[in-house]
Amino acid sequence: xxxxxxxxxxxxxxxxxxxxxxxxxxxxxxxxxxxxxxxxxxxxxxxxxxxxxxxxxxxxxxxxxxxxxxxxxxxxxxxxxxxxxxxxxxxxxxxxxxxxxxxxxxxxxxxxxxxxxx
Amino acid sequence: xxxxxxxxxxxxxxxxxxxxxxxxxxxxxxxxxxxxxxxxxxxxxxxxxxxxxxxxxxxxxxxxxxxxxxxxxxxxxxxxxxxxxxxxxxxxxxxxxxxxxxxxxxxxxxxxxxxxxxxxxxxxxxxxxxxxxxxxxxxxxxxxxxxxxxxxxxxxxxxxxxxxxxxxxxxxxxxxxxxxxxxxxxxxxxxxxxxxxxxxxxxxxxxxxxxxxxxxxxxxxxxxxxxxxxxxxxxxxxxxxxxxxxxxxxxxxxxxxxxxxxxxxxxxxxxxxxxxxxxxxxxxxxxxxxxxxxxxxxxxxxxxxxxxxxxxxxxxxxxxxxxxxxxxxxxxxxxxxxxxxxxxxxxxxxxx
Numbered sequence: 001x002x003x004x005x006x007x008x009x010x011x012x013x014x015x016x017x018x019x020x021x022x023x024x025x026x027x028x029x030x031x032x033x034x035x036x037x038x039x040x041x042x043x044x045x046x047x048x049x050x051x052x053x054x055x056x057x058x059x060x061x062x063x064x065x066x067x068x069x070x071x072x073x074x075x076x077x078x079x080x081x082x083x084x085x086x087x088x089x090x091x092x093x094x095x096x097x098x099x100x101x102x103x104x105x106x107x108x109x110x111x112x113x114x115x116x117x118x
Numbered sequence: 119x120x121x122x123x124x125x126x127x128x129x130x131x132x133x134x135x136x137x138x139x140x141x142x143x144x145x146x147x148x149x150x151x152x153x154x155x156x157x158x159x160x161x162x163x164x165x166x167x168x169x170x171x172x173x174x175x176x177x178x179x180x181x182x183x184x185x186x187x188x189x190x191x192x193x194x195x196x197x198x199x200x201x202x203x204x205x206x207x208x209x210x211x212x213x214x215x216x217x218x219x220x221x222x223x224x225x226x227x228x229x230x231x232x233x234x235x236x237x238x239x240x241x242x243x244x245x246x247x248x249x250x251x252x253x254x255x256x257x258x259x260x261x262x263x264x265x266x267x268x269x270x271x272x273x274x275x276x277x278x279x280x281x282x283x284x285x286x287x288x289x290x291x292x293x294x295x296x297x298x299x300x301x302x303x304x305x306x307x308x309x310x311x312x313x314x315x316x317x318x319x320x321x322x323x324x325x326x327x328x329x330x331x332x333x334x335x336x337x338x339x340x341x342x343x344x345x346x347x348x349x350x351x352x353x354x355x356x357x358x359x360x361x362x363x364x365x366x367x368x369x370x371x372x373x374x375x376x377x378x379x380x381x382x383x384x385x386x387x388x389x390x391x392x393x394x395x396x397x398x399x400x401x402x403x404x405x406x407x408x409x410x411x412x413x414x415x416x417x418x419x420x421x422x423x424x425x426x427x428x429x430x431x432x433x434x435x436x437x438x439x440x441x442x443x444x445x446x447x448x449x450x451x452x453x454x455x456x457x458x459x460x461x462x463x464x465x466x467x468x469x470x
Contacts (some may be wrong), residue, residue, distance in 0.1 A: 004243040007147040007232050008251075014151035015225035019376055022201075026372040031204050039209050041272045042367055051210075052273045056278075060284050063440065067287040070448070074294040077455075078250055081301040084462060092463050099452055106448065115444045117437035 062114050066106075075100055123239045126151065138226030150242045154231045162382040166193040166326060169425055176429040203371040208271060211368070215269030219262050220369065220376035226258035227383040228459055234390055235309045237400045247307040249297055253290075256346070259384065260286045263365050266377070270368035278364025281354050281436060286346055288443040293342035295451040299335040299458045300324050300395040305469070313399030321468050323398040331458045336396045338451050343388035344424060345443070348381065351431040354439060389420040 041048040080087075080095055109115055122126065128147050137145055167190065176182025182189025207216075235241045245251055259289050267279015301307060303324055304315040316322050325332045347354040358379045361367075366377045393416040402412030426458060434442070461467065 004245065006143060007150075007243040008245075008255075010144060010147040011151050011154075011229045012225055013150060014155070015228040016221055018152075018155055019221045019224050022372050022376075025204075026201050026205070028313055030371060032200055033204065034207065036209070039123065039207060041208055041210060041270075042362070043273065044362075048273075052271050052276050053268070055178065056276070056280060058425070060280050063284050063444075064287060066444075067291065069289045077295075077298055078301065079306070081298050082305055082307060084302055084459065085305050089463065092459055095386065095459065096456055099456060101129070103449070103452065107290070110445065117440045 059117060066109055066114065069105065070102070073098075123241060125242060128371055146370045149241070152429065154242065154463075156226065157230065158231065158383050158386070159379075161386055162379050164191045164422065165198070165382045165385060166196075168421075169428075172422070172425045176426075196333075197375065200371060200375040201421070205371040205373065208368050210271045212269040212271065215265045216368075217269075218444065219265035219269055220373045220380075222265065223259055223380045224376045224383075224431035226255055226262060227380040227387065229255050230387050233309050234387075235313055235394060235399055235413070238406040240400075240410055241310060244308055244310045246308050249301065249312065249395070250307050253294055253297065256384070256387065257286075257290065258378070266365040266369070270365075272368050274361045274363070275365050275367045278361045278367070281361075282365060283351065285354055285439060285443075286348070286363050287442055289342040289345035289352075289447075290452045292447040293340050293346060294441065294446075295455050296335045296339035297395060298455055299328065299331065301453060302455075302458055302462055303328055303332075308401075313394055313401065316398040317401055320367065320398075323396065323401075325396040325402075326468060328458055328461060331454055331461060334450070334454050335458070336392070338447060338454070339392060339396065339443075340420075340423075341447065343392060343428060345439075347384045347388050347424075349385070349424060350428040351434050352439060353433060354436055385421060385424065389417045389424065392420050393417045418464055 041052075043049075076098070077095070080091060099117055106115075125146060128149060129142060132142055132145055132149075132290075134254075157433055168191070171181040171188070180188075185192045185195055187233035230252045233240045233245050233251055235244075263282045264279045267275045267282075270276070300312060304312040306312060306315070316327070321327065323332075325336045328335075366374055369377060390413075393413065397416050397420075399416075400409035400413040402409065404412075
C-alpha cells in the first residue's frame with residue numbers, strides 16, 4: 001500500500017499533463033507565421049542591443065544569502081512550535097536565545113549596509 | 119460528519135467497481151486532481167471577472183458589460199481568445215527554460231491544493247506536514263519566475279524575474295514566522311487539526327484567541343501574502359509602467375494564460391490559507407454539510423480585501439519594498455513570535 005504522500009507526485013504529474021494538454025490543444029487551432037522581425041526580442045520597438053545574459057547587480061545575491069539564513073532558522077522553529085507544549089520553560093528560553101542571536105546577525109548586516117538597496 | 123473525507127468516499131466508490139491496491143489509490147488521487155483543476159479553473163474565471171468589476175466600480179466605470187448579464191462570461195471569451203493566439207517564440211530564447219517556466223508556475227500553484235481544507239472532510243489528503251508543505255511547494259513559483267525572466271533573453275524580463283525573486287524571498291520570512299504563531303497555538307502542522315482547534319465561538323479563531331498577537335500576526339501575514347502573490351502595492355515584478363510586463367513580457371497565447379491562471383490561483387491560495395489559519399477555516403454555525411459555504415464566504419471576503427488594496431494603493435518603490443520587509447516586518451514578526459510563545463507558556467489564551 002502506498003502512503004498518502006503519493007498524492008503529491010500524482011498532483012504534480014497531473015498538473016504537468018493538464019498544461020501540456022492545453023498547449024497541445026492550442027497548437028491544433030492557433031495560426032503559426034514566424035518571421036525574423038516578429039520574433040526578435042521586445043525592446044520598445046528598437047533593435048535589441050546585445051544579449052541580456054549579462055553580469056547582474058549583486059544586491060540580489062546578498063539578499064538571497066541573508067534569506068537562506070532566516071529560512072533555515074524558520075525550518076528549525078517549526079518542530080519547536082509543534083512540540084512547544086511538551087517541552088515547557090526550557091524550550092521557551094532556548095528559543096528566545098536562538099532568535100536573539102539571529103537578531104544580532106540582522107543588526108550586523110544592517111550596520112554593514114547589506115540591507116540597503118542602492 | 120458527512121463521511122470521514124471525500125477521499126475515503128471516492129476510494130470506496132472506486133473499490134466497489136473492482137479496483138484495488140495501489141491502482142485504487144492512484145486512480146482516486148488522479149480523479150481528485152482533475153476535480154481540483156476544474157474547480158480552480160472556474161474559480162479563476164470568476165475571480166478575473168470579479169476583479170475587473172471591482173476595479174471598474176472603484177474607478178467609476180462599469181467594467182465588462184457586453185457579454186451576458188454584467189459581462190459574466192467575459193473571461194471565458196478571453197480564455198478562448200488566448201487559446202487561438204499565435205505562440206510568438208523569441209529566436210534567442212533558452213528553449214528548455216522558456217518552455218518549462220509556465221508549467222512550473224502552474225504546477226507550483228496547483229499542487230498546494232492537496233492539503234487545502236475546503237470544508238469538513240473536503241480535503242484531498244490530510245498530510246501531517248500540511249502548512250509546511252504549502253509553504254514549500256508554493257515557493258517553487260520563485261524559481262519559475264526566475265526561469266521565465268532568464269529564459270526570455272529580454273532585459274525587462276530579466277529585471278522583472280530578478281526583482282520578483284528578491285521580493286518573494288524577502289516576504290517569505292515574515293510570512294513563515296506569522297504562520298509559526300498559529301502552529302504554536304494549534305501544536306500541529308496538519309491543516310485539519312489547525313481548523314479543528316478553532317472550533318466553537320468566534321473568539322476561538324486564532325485571530326482573537328491569542329489577544330493582540332493574533333491580530334498582528336494576521337496583518338503581517340496579509341501584507342506578506344500580498345507580496346507573495348505579486349499584487350499591487352507590491353507588484354514590482356510586473357510594474358507595467360516601468361518594466362512593461364516584467365517576467366512574462368515575451369510570453370503569448372496559452373503560455374501567458376498559464377502565468378495568468380497561476381496568479382489568480384495564488385490569490386485564492388493565500389486568501390484560503392489566511393482563512394484556514396486565522397479565521398477559523400470551515401468553522402461556522404450549521405451542520406457539517408454546509409461547512410464549505412463558510413470557507414468560501416470567508417475566503418471571498420479576504421479576496422475582496424486584497425482587491426481593494428490593489429485598486430486603492432499606489433505601488434511601492436523597490437528600495438522601500440525591500441527595506442520595509444527587512445527592517446520593519448521581520449523584526450516585528452519575530453518579536454511577535456516571542457510574545458506568542460510567552461503567552462502560550464503562561465496560558466494567556468482566550469477560549470480554552
